[in-house]
Amino acid sequence: xxxxxxxxxxxxxxxxxxxxxxxxxxxxxxxxxxxxxxxxxxxxxxxxxxxxxxxxxxxxxxxxxxxxxxxxxxxxxxxxxxxxxxxxxxxxxxxxxxxxxxxxxxxxxxxxxxxxxxxxxxxxxxxxxxxxxxxxxxxxxxxxxxxxxxxxxxxxxxxxxxxxxxxxxxxxxxxxxxxxxxxxxxxxxxxxxxxxxxxxxxxxxxxxxxxxxxxxxxxxxxxxxxxxxxx
Amino acid sequence: xxxxxxxxxxxxxxxxxxxxxxxxxxxxxxxxxxxxxxxxxxxxxxxxxxxxxxxxxxxxxxxxxxxxxxxxxxxxxxxxxxxxxxxxxxxxxxxxxxxxxxxxxxxxxxxxxxxxxxxxxx
Numbered sequence: 375x376x377x378x379x380x381x382x383x384x385x386x387x388x389x390x391x392x393x394x395x396x397x398x399x400x401x402x403x404x405x406x407x408x409x410x411x412x413x414x415x416x417x418x419x420x421x422x423x424x425x426x427x428x429x430x431x432x433x434x435x436x437x438x439x440x441x442x443x444x445x446x447x448x449x450x451x452x453x454x455x456x457x458x459x460x461x462x463x464x465x466x467x468x469x470x471x472x473x474x475x476x477x478x479x480x481x482x483x484x485x486x487x488x489x490x491x492x493x494x495x496x497x498x499x500x501x502x503x504x505x506x507x508x509x510x511x512x513x514x515x516x517x518x519x520x521x522x523x524x525x526x527x528x529x530x531x532x533x534x535x536x537x538x539x540x541x542x543x544x545x546x547x548x549x550x551x552x553x554x555x556x557x558x559x560x561x562x563x564x565x566x567x568x569x570x571x572x573x574x575x576x577x578x579x580x581x582x583x584x585x586x587x588x589x590x591x592x593x594x595x596x597x598x599x600x601x602x603x604x605x
Numbered sequence: 606x607x608x609x610x611x612x613x614x615x616x617x618x619x620x621x622x623x624x625x626x627x628x629x630x631x632x633x634x635x636x637x638x639x640x641x642x643x644x645x646x647x648x649x650x651x652x653x654x655x656x657x658x659x660x661x662x663x664x665x666x667x668x669x670x671x672x673x674x675x676x677x678x679x680x681x682x683x684x685x686x687x688x689x690x691x692x693x694x695x696x697x698x699x700x701x702x703x704x705x706x707x708x709x710x711x712x713x714x715x716x717x718x719x720x721x722x723x724x725x726x727x
Contacts, residue, residue: 399651399655402632402651402677403648403651404674405632405633405673405674405675405676405677406632406633406636406647406648406651408673408674409633409673409674410633412672412673423636423640423646423647423648424646424647424648425646425647425648425649426646426648427648429646430646430648430649430651430652433649433652434651434652434655436652
């Protein structure tokens with residue numbers, strides 16, 4: 375996994391966070407990549423050592439649950455307390471925006487408490503980030519697939535139109551003759567040939583339509599399924 | 606597998622605090638120090654650091670470096686130091702407790718008397 379991909383996945387997972395917090399976290403992981411590269415490691419290696427960005431995002435979202443306290447047992451015990459301990463939002467105003475050395479306001483001065491007023495809790499965060507990924511995946515896949523599906527229908531309609539015009543060509547020829555057109559033997563045989571091709575195309579069309587409709591249905595079913603599964 | 610991840614994660618904060626207590630360190634350095642001894646997903650370090658900052662156990666400051674991005678150093682606060690001492694003693698009693706439990710379980714496998722003994726003095 376490349377750095378950009380890792381950071382993108384992390385960013386998507388952190389969407390529930392305020393932008394400032396998110397950028398701050400991303401800057402830290404970004405720096406980690408840079409330090410690693412200085413030591414001659416590849417982006418893939420570093421990303422592998424860092425772990426799964428989606429899980430990290432869940433972990434980072436889980437942080438928002440905790441209010442600052444100086445001793446609440448072992449560190450991970452804080453994970454257990456659910457959202458029932460949430461302080462009201464107006465008690466969480468001791469946030470100080472980062473003002474640092476002009477590098478990048480993404481860094482924080484380390485004193486701010488970034489608790490969010492209404493955290494969903496770690497579990498809800500996990501489910502939500504999966505949902506976001508699922509939906510984003512579907513959207514990207516659809517951007518790719520839907521134009522092809524539409525193009526396919528265009529081809530079907532085109533062949534269908536050709537088949538119909540071939541089929542009706544003898545009729546139109548008769549009309550032309552009735553309106554006083556001159557009869558040519560060559561033209562007549564061409565019309566007969568066109569009619570034959572029309573019959574052939576009709577059969578092709580029926581098979582094509584049936585299979586293509588099935589393909590489209592399976593796509594629609596997939597989209598619907600992803601939506602349902604993730605909810 | 607879940608247990609392994611959980612207890613590694615649980616002790617990560619302790620490792621970080623002890624290392625920062627020695628001297629101020631930045632995230633990447635911490636990751637390297639820890640992964641030298643403990644196999645862990647290094648990325649998990651940053652949520653821990655963030656939580657420690659949020660809890661007031663440490664503060665951060667930036668230091669420019671000649672090469673690469675500026676380093677964000679973590680510094681233990683007095684409250685953090687007190688908490689670290691608490692964690693260390695907690696950890697030691699925890700480890701010796703688990704070690705005793707394991708030893709007894711190996712000794713008296715399915716021995717009822719040892720289980721009673723264990724419950725008597727936890």
